[in-house]
Amino acid sequence: MCPARKSARRSPASRKQSVRGPAVAEPHLPSETELRRIAERILRLSDADETEVEVDAAVDALTRFANNTIHQNVAEQTLNVSVRTVFDGQTARATTNKTDDESLRRVVATSKTLARSQPKTPGLLPMPGRQKYAAVQRYFPGTAGATPDDRARAVAAVVSRAEKNAQTAAGIFSTGAFAMLLANSRGLCATHRQTRAEFSVTMLEGDSSGWAKANSPDLRQLDPEALAAAASEKSAASRHPREVEPGRWTVILEPSAVQDLVGFLSYDFAGTAVLDQRSCFNKRIGKKVMGENVTLRDDVTHPLQFGAPFDGEGVPRQKVLLVDRGVPKNLVYARATAKKMKTSTTGHGFPLPNDVGEAPLNLVLDGGNTSVPEMVASTDRGILLTRLWYIREVDPYEKILTGMTRDGSFLVENGRIVAGIRNFRFNQNILEMLSSVEQLSPAVRAAGEESFEIVAPAMKIRDFHFTEVTKF
Amino acid sequence: MQEWANLALETARVRGASFADARVMDIRQRDLSTKNGQVGTLSELESLGLGVRVMANGCWGFASTDRLTREGAQSCAAQAVKIARASALAKRHDVVLVPEQAHVDTWQNPFIKDPFAIPLEAQLGLLLAADAEMRRVAGVTLAETSMQFRRIEQWYASSLGSRIHQIKMQSGAGIVAMSFAGNEIQKRSYPASFGGQHQLAGYELIESLDLVAHAPRVAEEAVALHKAAMCPEGQRDIILESSQLGLQIHESVGHPIELDRVLGMEANFAGMSFLTLDKLGKLRYASDIVNVVADARLEHGPGLGTFGYDDEGVPAQCTDIIKAGLFTGYLSDRETAATIALRRSGGTMRAESWNRLPMIRMTNVSLLPGEWRYDDLIADTDDAILMATNRSWSIDDRRYHFQFSTEIGWEIKGGKKGRMIKNPSYSGITTEFWNSCDAICSRDHWTLWGTPNCGKGQPQQTMGTGHGASPSRFRNVRVGVAFAK
Numbered sequence: 001m002c003p004a005r006k007s008a009r010r011s012p013a014s015r016k017q018s019v020r021g022p023a024v025a026e027p028h029l030p031s032e033t034e035l036r037r038i039a040e041r042i043l044r045l046s047d048a049d050e051t052e053v054e055v056d057a058a059v060d061a062l063t064r065f066a067n068n069t070i071h072q073n074v075a076e077q078t079l080n081v082s083v084r085t086v087f088d089g090q091t092a093r094a095t096t097n098k099t100d101d102e103s104l105r106r107v108v109a110t111s112k113t114l115a116r117s118q119p120k121t122p123g124l125l126p127m128p129g130r131q132k133y134a135a136v137q138r139y140f141p142g143t144a145g146a147t148p149d150d151r152a153r154a155v156a157a158v159v160s161r162a163e164k165n166a167q168t169a170a171g172i173f174s175t176g177a178f179a180m181l182l183a184n185s186r187g188l189c190a191t192h193r194q195t196r197a198e199f200s201v202t203m204l205e206g207d208s209s210g211w212a213k214a215n216s217p218d219l220r221q222l223d224p225e226a227l228a229a230a231a232s233e234k235s236a237a238s239r240h241p242r243e244v245e246p247g248r249w250t251v252i253l254e255p256s257a258v259q260d261l262v263g264f265l266s267y268d269f270a271g272t273a274v275l276d277q278r279s280c281f282n283k284r285i286g287k288k289v290m291g292e293n294v295t296l297r298d299d300v301t302h303p304l305q306f307g308a309p310f311d312g313e314g315v316p317r318q319k320v321l322l323v324d325r326g327v328p329k330n331l332v333y334a335r336a337t338a339k340k341m342k343t344s345t346t347g348h349g350f351p352l353p354n355d356v357g358e359a360p361l362n363l364v365l366d367g368g369n370t371s372v373p374e375m376v377a378s379t380d381r382g383i384l385l386t387r388l389w390y391i392r393e394v395d396p397y398e399k400i401l402t403g404m405t406r407d408g409s410f411l412v413e414n415g416r417i418v419a420g421i422r423n424f425r426f427n428q429n430i431l432e433m434l435s436s437v438e439q440l441s442p443a444v445r446a447a448g449e450e451s452f453e454i455v456a457p458a459m460k461i462r463d464f465h466f467t468e469v470t471k472f
Numbered sequence: 473m474q475e476w477a478n479l480a481l482e483t484a485r486v487r488g489a490s491f492a493d494a495r496v497m498d499i500r501q502r503d504l505s506t507k508n509g510q511v512g513t514l515s516e517l518e519s520l521g522l523g524v525r526v527m528a529n530g531c532w533g534f535a536s537t538d539r540l541t542r543e544g545a546q547s548c549a550a551q552a553v554k555i556a557r558a559s560a561l562a563k564r565h566d567v568v569l570v571p572e573q574a575h576v577d578t579w580q581n582p583f584i585k586d587p588f589a590i591p592l593e594a595q596l597g598l599l600l601a602a603d604a605e606m607r608r609v610a611g612v613t614l615a616e617t618s619m620q621f622r623r624i625e626q627w628y629a630s631s632l633g634s635r636i637h638q639i640k641m642q643s644g645a646g647i648v649a650m651s652f653a654g655n656e657i658q659k660r661s662y663p664a665s666f667g668g669q670h671q672l673a674g675y676e677l678i679e680s681l682d683l684v685a686h687a688p689r690v691a692e693e694a695v696a697l698h699k700a701a702m703c704p705e706g707q708r709d710i711i712l713e714s715s716q717l718g719l720q721i722h723e724s725v726g727h728p729i730e731l732d733r734v735l736g737m738e739a740n741f742a743g744m745s746f747l748t749l750d751k752l753g754k755l756r757y758a759s760d761i762v763n764v765v766a767d768a769r770l771e772h773g774p775g776l777g778t779f780g781y782d783d784e785g786v787p788a789q790c791t792d793i794i795k796a797g798l799f800t801g802y803l804s805d806r807e808t809a810a811t812i813a814l815r816r817s818g819g820t821m822r823a824e825s826w827n828r829l830p831m832i833r834m835t836n837v838s839l840l841p842g843e844w845r846y847d848d849l850i851a852d853t854d855d856a857i858l859m860a861t862n863r864s865w866s867i868d869d870r871r872y873h874f875q876f877s878t879e880i881g882w883e884i885k886g887g888k889k890g891r892m893i894k895n896p897s898y899s900g901i902t903t904e905f906w907n908s909c910d911a912i913c914s915r916d917h918w919t920l921w922g923t924p925n926c927g928k929g930q931p932q933q934t935m936g937t938g939h940g941a942s943p944s945r946f947r948n949v950r951v952g953v954a955f956a957k
Contacts, residue, residue, distance in 0.1 A: 027537075027551070061555075062931055066737045069564035073555045074534040074931070076827040078521075092514040097521065097538045110516050117592035118511045119600075148533075148558030156562040170739035172930045202740040211740075276507075277613045277652035355505055355512035355616070389743070392864040394877055394897070394954045396657045402875055402954060404868040406743075425866070425873060425899070427954050449741070467953050468899060470873035471746070 027059040027077040029144065032191055035181040038081055038099055043185055045108045048085035048115070050127045052184040052313075054351065056080045059144070060176030063151040068159045068169055070152060084352060085111040086127070089120030091353055121353075125335050129186045133309040133316050134301050138194035139177070143219040146175035146197070154199075158228040162203060165232050171201035175219060182314045192308035198447070199224045202407055203231040207472065208241060208420055210234025211387050211407035213256065213447040217306065234386060234408040238420025243469055244411055246424060250382035250438075251464040252375045252412070255446035255456045257388045261430055262296070262365060263451020264393065264401055269298075269322050269330075270348075271337040272357025280399040280431065281328050288326045290434035293368065296323040298332065298348070298360035304445040304455045305362045312351035320346050322360060326435070334358040367457030368440030375439050375460040377415045382460075383424075384410040384417060391450045399430045403450075404470065424466040436462045473498065474637070476545045477629035480524045483549035485631060489526035489556070491569070492549070493630035493784060496522050496540070497826035502588065504595055505618040506603045511596060512616075521826035525784075526552040530566030531559035536827035569806040570816055572786055574633030579780025581770070583641045583674030587621040590675050595619055598683060599645075605687035606649040611695035614650040618667060619643075619678060620924070626783075626826075634785040642776065642936065643677045644670030644924060649691040651698065658697035658894065660690045660879055664715040665862050670922030670936060672774040693880060693892075700892035703881060705952030709856035710898055711849065711945045714913075716878055717839065718921035718939035719862050724902040725757075725764055726837040726937065728871035729793055729801070730928075731808035742928050743869025746902070747799065749812060755799040758906035761842055764794040766803055768819060768835035773920040775938020777835035779822075784830055786819035793837065797907070805832050824933035831929050836920065838940030842912025846943055849911050851887040857951060858882045858889065859896045864954075867902075875899040877954050897954035905946060913942035 035055045042053040057079045064072040081104065082095040092114030096107040151173040162169035179193045199222050200213035211234065212227040253261070265280070273279035300309050300317040309317055313335060320330050333341060334349025337357045348358040376384060386408030394400040405423045412418065439460040446456040477494035484492035498520045505512040521538040522545055533556025537548040587595075599617040606615035621643050628636040646668015648661045663669045663681055671677050712720060728745040732738055747755070758764075765772075768779055768788035779788055784806055791801045802808075804818040821830040850858075859878040867874040881896035882889050920940040927934055 060931070063559075064740075064930055065562060066739055067564065067735070068562075070531065070559040070562045071737055072534070072829055072831075072930075073532060073559045074536075074829050075551060075555060076536045078538055078827060080519075094515065095517040097519045107518075114514050114516060114592060118514060118596055121510055148555045149561065152558040152561035159562050168736065168739075170736065172740060174931075200740055204736070204739060209739075276650075278650060278657060282652065353512060353514055355507050389869050390866040392866045394864050395895070397652070397655055400954070402864065402866050404866065404873070406869050423868060425868070425875060427875075427956065467956060468873060468875075468950075470868045470870075471901065472868075472870055472872070 027075065029059055029177050029179045030057050030079065032181065035179060039181055039183040041104055042081065042083055042108060043183065045105055046085060048087055048112055050086040050185050052084040052127055054082045054180060054182045056180045058176060058178045060174065061148065062172055062174040063148065063155055064172050065155045065159065066170040068162055070155055073148060081107060083107050083111045085115050087115050089124045090115045090118055091124060093353065123339065125339065127184045127186045128188055128313055128315055130188055131190065131310065131314055131316055133190060136301055136309050138217040138306065140195045140218040143175055143195035143197050143217065144177035146219055151175065154224045157225055158201060161228050161232060167232055167235055168204045169201060169228065170204065173224060174198045180308065184314065188314045190310045190314045194306065197222050199227055201228050201231045203235040205235050205239060208235050208238040209407045210238065215447050237417065238408060238410060241420040241422045242411060243422045246466040246469055248463040248465055250379055250462050252372060252382060252384045253459045253461065254372065254386050255444050255458050256448040257385050258456045258459050259446035259454040260388045260391055260448040260450040261401060262456060263454055264391065264430065266363060267356065267359045269332055269360050270356065270358045271331045271333040271341050274331060275340060278396060280397050285328050289328065289431045290323060290326040291437050292325050293437055293440060294323055294326050294434045295366040297321050297364050298362050299364050300362040302362065302364050302455055306453055307362055311347045311349045313349050315345055315347040315349065317347040320360060332358050332360045361452055364455040365443060365457060367443030370439040371441055372458050375458065376412050376417060379412045380414060382412045383421065384412055394427060400427055401430055402427045422472060423470050425468045426465055427467045428465045433461055433464065438462055474627040474629060474635060476522050476540050477627050479542065479545045480522060480549040481629055481631055483546045484524060484526045484553055487550050487553040489528045489553050491527040491631050492524065493628065494522060494524045495626055495628050495783060495826060497624060497626040499825060500623045502621045504599060505616065506599045507616050508614060509600065509603055509607065519825060522548055523823065523826045524549045524552045525829065526556050527567060528553050528556035529560035531556050531563055532567060533559060534829045567807055568810040570809045570814060572632060572806060572817065575781060575785055575787065576635045577780065578637045580639040581641060581672045581774065581778065585675035587643050587675040588623065602647050602683040602687045605684055606647065606691040609688060609691035609695060611651050611653065612649050612691045613652045616648045619645040628785055630785050636781045636785060638780050640672055640779065641674055642670060643673050643675060644668055644922060645678045645681055645683060647683050647687055647690060649694040651694045653698050656698055658694050660694040661861055662686045662690045664921060665879065667924055670776055670924045672776060672778050696892060697880060697894045700894040703857065703893050703896040703952045705956055707948050708951045709853065709945060709947050710949050710951065711853065711856055711858045711884065711943055713860040713943050714917065714919045714941040715921050716859055716862050717941040717944055719865055719923065720876065721837055721839055721939045721941060722923055722937060723865060723867045724871060724874055725793065726834040729803050730832045731802040731804045732832045734802065735808055735811060741930050746870045746872050751799055753800060756797055756907065757794045757799040757903055758797045759909045760797040761912055762794055762797050762906060762909050763840040764837065765840060766791045766793050766835050766837045772836050773940065775836035775920045776922040776924060776936030777938040782819045782821045783823050784821040786817045789819045791818045803832050803834065808832065822935055824935055828933045833935045834926065834937040836938030836940060838920065839912065841915040841918045841942050844911050844913045846913050846917050849913055849943065849945060850884060850889055853884045853945065854886060856884040857893055857896060858884055872901055874902065875954060895955050898949050898951045899953050900949055905949065908947045908949060909944055910947055911945040913944065918942040
């Protein structure tokens, strides 16, 4: 029977069963065994010299609210099968979200066709074999099992607070779970499961706003009402914002603002970026380009970090000291980059083939002992910033970034917050900024908008460069 | 595929939804890139699934699945209804939609050459040839090229009775040369930065770009920038070439006119808009030579915002946004149109994929051509900086204050194009900037640019938008502040 006829015979319109169908099946992650079976089918189907398969599955839901009501409420269930084949110096990738036999055969065939269509890549390495990985516990069943009602009830409580305070709430509450399996024809098999919950809230009034956000693999670590209270207080405290003059200011950056700026350095620590002469650390490794109080490392096993303990080829992620007391010390390397640069891989490569090589994605910035209130108390004249926005790179080597302040910008005078202010545009050299850090708070799991998660402290910084002011 | 959408609608109805629509999308994408003479990315992706949006208890719910089976479609629709009922736990009022007719139609954008039928060897060969041409120029430290093709086939069904089948074919390509020397990384891109030019077109677009022929100039300019004069700081007249002006339109016109932003629905992430409802029909957005439209119709051109119907079944339309300088229109959907008492949606709802909720997105938000010949504009300019090809962009969350920098600039002195300028940047307040526009070049110099990477929404969605523009002059703009000490 030809496939078309078979398909037509099974078409839903021809069925006479009840359209009401079965009870609502809650989306759930496939088991590791199910992922492994798909991977094994791919490996059996491929006759390439080498084959790698990654199976990713996710169940995510997000409840979005604005104007004190839920206005968008979504859920998705996805599964992708990504296949990389290798033939004598040629490699390519094909991905599908269909798992029937015909689709799996096609995804293998497509990968092979793509691979064979290109010139040979000199020095393409054989795939890695079996590896051992650090244990990370990032899966919490209570987070995976959160329901739309759970999220809606939390949002309803936040909206009640907003209405009581004559404010308007907007934000998101998301929960989800993710599972992956990476295997190759040399016997490597790596698996990872994690959950994730995130709550973000903006409280708005006539001429002011405040924002707070947090995330965790464990839903129990989130306190939406406490975050809403913090955002509400910031909005109230920044009413009737003053316009103050741009220029060089002492600033106190809360952890999310630090995250969004420091995260822009991540790709500069890639060995490939240095080889390509596009990294700001080109010719700066070993030189003191930041302050003595700045130490940055990459550590996937840190208890406040997310992610799998292996990279895109299944190589174990190692802890790497990137900046030691202001001195860039080390880069990260995928296997191919390490070979070119005559060093060892650190397990930070992206899935092959790719242009960018690798990057540290689990940054941990050492903190200090000064709380944000203590930073404020020690400041004669400065600005406290909650959140930054639309950050873009102006100069890739001098590492000048531009962006805006948002949702909670305050003038500090004589050791206390005296007023909200209109938002600024900054143009700031980040290496100079990290040379001007006066105080640091203890590091926390920061939650920003413009970078992946970083464990970061709040920072008090001198001479931060605001260049213009906007209208609100 | 239409049957899965139909089944989802019927399940939603039985479960109590007062309205539902469903989309099956089948997406195929190919990505190719090279770097310094070697193939970088070489991949294909296919993704097929169903997204179901329902209204129940006066609230929205959306669910999606990649399980295109009877049980999968039914379960997905039932889940959407369950989610909508949960939404009602924090409801302020019932959602109201403006009316829309049922449409039964098929639509496909025209193209000449199917990019997926072009041999991979030919596509890679073209990129590697352009890559080699750039690396021939001494001083080039990094050469990169890329191509991307995307075919989107979708089947839409709504409880209004619409059944719409659409196929969209997108193509794009670009090249970049970088040069590191001293303490500077300089860069030139062609035909535009961040992936080049993208349109709703076939491989004929790639051939028309003639990447290999432009590669030497791009490379030479990247190297020459090291010795160019620094962009001055102060107030100057500027002329923006069309791709940079396309991005200026995107950020300072396209986003602020999104009605969901205006109504606070994006307040937590993408932000709001200075274009509050009181400004419609009253605000002098721009000088009186400025006319901007949001046009999704094929007759506007093969933009990334061109389609037959949007993702809630509303036909493509043209909306006047700025007419002779006056602010005249928003981008709307059926819900926001009802909120501000419009009679009909502007037809701007689009979703990145089957697993994403449609939302208001720019269509082709374009500055209509003026009357100037380009040579006449240069000849008419005494003292200005001509800026080309975006390098960075940033704007505040209400779209008042922006700052852009471009890859390259040239002095215009006494009506002639003069020496090269490096690190050009300019900044301003949106309405002040657009009111300073005093010359727009004609249709002969007008290009419909594609922006393939517009981010919006939570979970974030990436969407392609179109922006037609021709070189234009703006008076007394602040320049050079990005590099101010």
